[in-house]
Amino acid sequence: LRKCLYNAGFRPGDIVMNTFSYHLTPAGIFLDDACNGIGCVTVPTGVGNTEIQVKTMAGLKINGYIGVPSFLMSLIKKMEELGHDTAKGLSMEIALVAGEILSPSLRKGLNDYGIIVRQAYITAELGGVAYECPQENGMHISDDLYIEICDPVTGEPLPPGSIGEVVVTDFSNECYPLVRYGTGDLSVLDEGECLCGRTSYKLKGIMGRADEVTKIKGMFVHPRQIDEAAAKFSDEIEKIRVVVTRSGVTDMMTVEIQLKHGVAGIDTLKTAIDEKIRESTKLRGNTVFVAEIPEGSKKIEDKRKWD
Ligand SMILES: [Zn+2]
Known part of the structure; x- marks a missing residue:
């Protein structure tokens, strides 16, 4: 670092x-x-x-x-x-x-x-893995790490230029060596020469998470945390999902709730759900009641655009 x-x-x-x-x-x-x-x-x-x-x-x-x-x-x-x-x-x-x-x-x-x-x-686990040089077009990989870009499902290394999970091998820490450690982060390896003169390969930025774990406002949110909060309202909630969007530079977390038949979407219920979501994710979200959550949608729907 x-x-x-x-x-x-x-x-x-x-x-x-x-x-x-x-x-x-x-x-x-x-x-x-x-x-x-x-x-x-x-x-x-x-x-x-x-x-x-x-x-x-x-x-x-x-x-x-x-x-x-x-x-x-x-x-x-x-x-x-x-x-x-x-x-x-x-x-x-x-x-x-x-x-x-x-x-x-x-x-x-x-x-x-x-x-x-x-x-x-x-x-x-690893500390500093890669960092940008003045060219600002990718992050140079730390000299003491060996990095592969792999298929997140099979773990097989992918051909150069493919997007895949960043897998790191690190023998520099004698107490805690890591072999083929799957970070869960997605990136692409850039083997080209860099104008800054450094010869180490670069990672072309982090492009998201390999599994459904999503980073919102810098915190990891796992679908399990959402289910945990929803479980407290098993009599009221039929379906739940989190939609992540971005307003300016700020992540916004909207918790969509499809209520069970006959349950009224009253304010006290909304407040109670907001509170449980905050307890389990450590993030403040906004609960909205929707008529229907589409079939097959993810528990955490990431709709942020990074342009
Ligand atoms: Zn460079």
Whole structure:
């Protein structure tokens, strides 16, 4: 991860806010450690508390950001809302983003504020897997990893250029070697030469999840979590599905409910379902009652477009 940060452009003396969670996930600590390791000053702001984060960002003249890209945009928008002049007063110069698909429009939006945005592919098991160079057209794979792109169903390696599951072999960690570890993430391997001069192959971005697990607002949501919440309402709910869309740079989660015959879609029921969904997914959704959920639809329908 140190390499990842250095390649992204972080340098000793930078004041960097790390907005990954320090709680129940290793991302916060991993990156904190790497950031201090290359001589940056790390400000461990963690997730949430947008207004305090904005005050911290402005007060400490923070020039580096680590976290999901949409949250950086939310911070900037909040700054503007609070009357800061982001055209002149924004000290932010560089961002290392991960944990979420970075759309070209969001990158452009952040670039317009004078921020360089570099993506990294980081997993809890492996740490930094790949990172973007200044060419910003794919992520160079870390030297000590061997990566295959495989058919998610059979596990067989696919021919160059195919989209498939990223499978990683890592012998660099002696306590925890991993052989052909299936990440569940989809990507394409780019074996071409890169203008930056690095010779390692690249991953052409992360294109989604191999199974039905979906990342919403940076959190994994599994169909099981939805079923778990629905099970509390077995007398009322006939069918349930989650539809994920995107409004601007923010993921929106709509919980569609088809009620059992004769059950009224009243507000108290809607509130109760909202609450259970939040309990099981840690995300705030919006419950709507629909006449019918189409036959054969997925439990989590991802309708986001990444253009
Ligand atoms: Zn390159």
